[in-house]
Amino acid sequence: MTLHFDHLGSLVVAYGLNIVGAILVAVAGWWAAGKVERLSRGAMTRMAHFDRTVAGFLSSLARYAVLVVVVIVIMQLVGIRATSLIAVLGAASLAIGLALQGTLSNLAAGVMLLLFRPFRAGDTIEVAGKNGTVIEMNLLMTELANSDNVQVLIPNSQVWGAAVTNFSAYSTRRVNASFVVGLEEDVNRVAADVRTFLENDPRVLGEPAPSVNTTNLTDKTVELSVQAWCGTGDAGAVRADLMLQLQRMLHSCAAA
Numbered sequence: 425m426t427l428h429f430d431h432l433g434s435l436v437v438a439y440g441l442n443i444v445g446a447i448l449v450a451v452a453g454w455w456a457a458g459k460v461e462r463l464s465r466g467a468m469t470r471m472a473h474f475d476r477t478v479a480g481f482l483s484s485l486a487r488y489a490v491l492v493v494v495v496i497v498i499m500q501l502v503g504i505r506a507t508s509l510i511a512v513l514g515a516a517s518l519a520i521g522l523a524l525q526g527t528l529s530n531l532a533a534g535v536m537l538l539l540f541r542p543f544r545a546g547d548t549i550e551v552a553g554k555n556g557t558v559i560e561m562n563l564l565m566t567e568l569a570n571s572d573n574v575q576v577l578i579p580n581s582q583v584w585g586a587a588v589t590n591f592s593a594y595s596t597r598r599v600n601a602s603f604v605v606g607l608e609e610d611v612n613r614v615a616a617d618v619r620t621f622l623e624n625d626p627r628v629l630g631e632p633a634p635s636v637n638t639t640n641l642t643d644k645t646v647e648l649s650v651q652a653w654c655g656t657g658d659a660g661a662v663r664a665d666l667m668l669q670l671q672r673m674l675h676s677c678a679a680a
Contacts, residue, residue: 446501453494461487476545476560481538484562526581530564533584537561547592552582555589596629597659601650602639603670611638611646614673618650621669627658 465483469476538561543549547558549568554576556568566583568576591597605614615636622634632653640647650670654662 442501442503446498449494449497449501453490453497457487457490457494460490478538480545480560480562481534488563526579527564529581530579533580534561534563536584537566537580542588543590543592547590549591550589552578552586554578592656595656596653597656599650599652599654599659599663599666601663601666601670602647603650603674604645604647605674606645607643611648615648617673618648618670622650622652622666625662625665627654627662629653629655 461483464486465479468479468482543558545558545560549555549558551566554568554570556570556576559567559569559575561567561580563580565580566578568578570576605611618636619634622628623630628634629652634650634652637649637651638646639649650666652662652666
């Protein structure tokens with residue numbers, strides 16, 4: 425009986441030490457994975473002409489690689505040998521694949537996004553019904569910041585499987601606006617005033633030149649369509665200033 429308890433005590437001590445070691449390895453591995461991710465991201469972002477999107481993706485990949493190694497070490501500590509591990513993984517591969525189907529599709533989509541690069545960090549895009557500025561893309565999801573600076577996380581499978589509108593892809597944008605003028609007003613003078621306003625705005629490009637055209641005519645009003653080209657970064661401000669100017673002009677016409 426004493427021998428039996430001695431043997432049981434030895435097993436408890438041995439497995440207890442293994443479990444404690446596995447816990448310590450898990451904690452240290454989690455810390456090391458985060459450290460590797462931060463160091464690799466910092467090193468890549470300091471390199472000239474290295475895209476932040478790629479840096480985020482590769483640093484995330486490095487983190488998960490460290491975590492895989494940590495899991496293998498923990499399994500070795502708790503008594504699961506390499507041959508047994510291979511057998512278990514082979515038997516459970518179908519179940520794991522079904523359980524992680526969504527995760528694996530996000531991972532595959534992340535790889536495709538990295539290869540084809542439809543957008544970069546800092547671009548303003550619209551995808552899967554959401555729009556905002558790209559902050560980061562990791563292995564599983566894409567992070568956007570919308571116009572209210574609210575975080576939006578979209579799974580990569582939805583990003584890759586949807587149409588992407590990239591508002592930052594080209595250096596110039598066309599600003600469009602339309603407004604209605606009563607026929608009792610001097611339509612030609614109003615159109616000339618709008619054209620002059622745009623030509624005097626340094627943000628508006630001279631080529632193609634701004635245009636003001638008649639798009640819809642009724643028995644009482646005429647609709648004018650305004651088009652002007654500017655830098656992509658100035659498009660929002662130019663359109664806001666144009667709408668404010670049109671409001672002032674229409675108000676002055678009504679007052680007169």
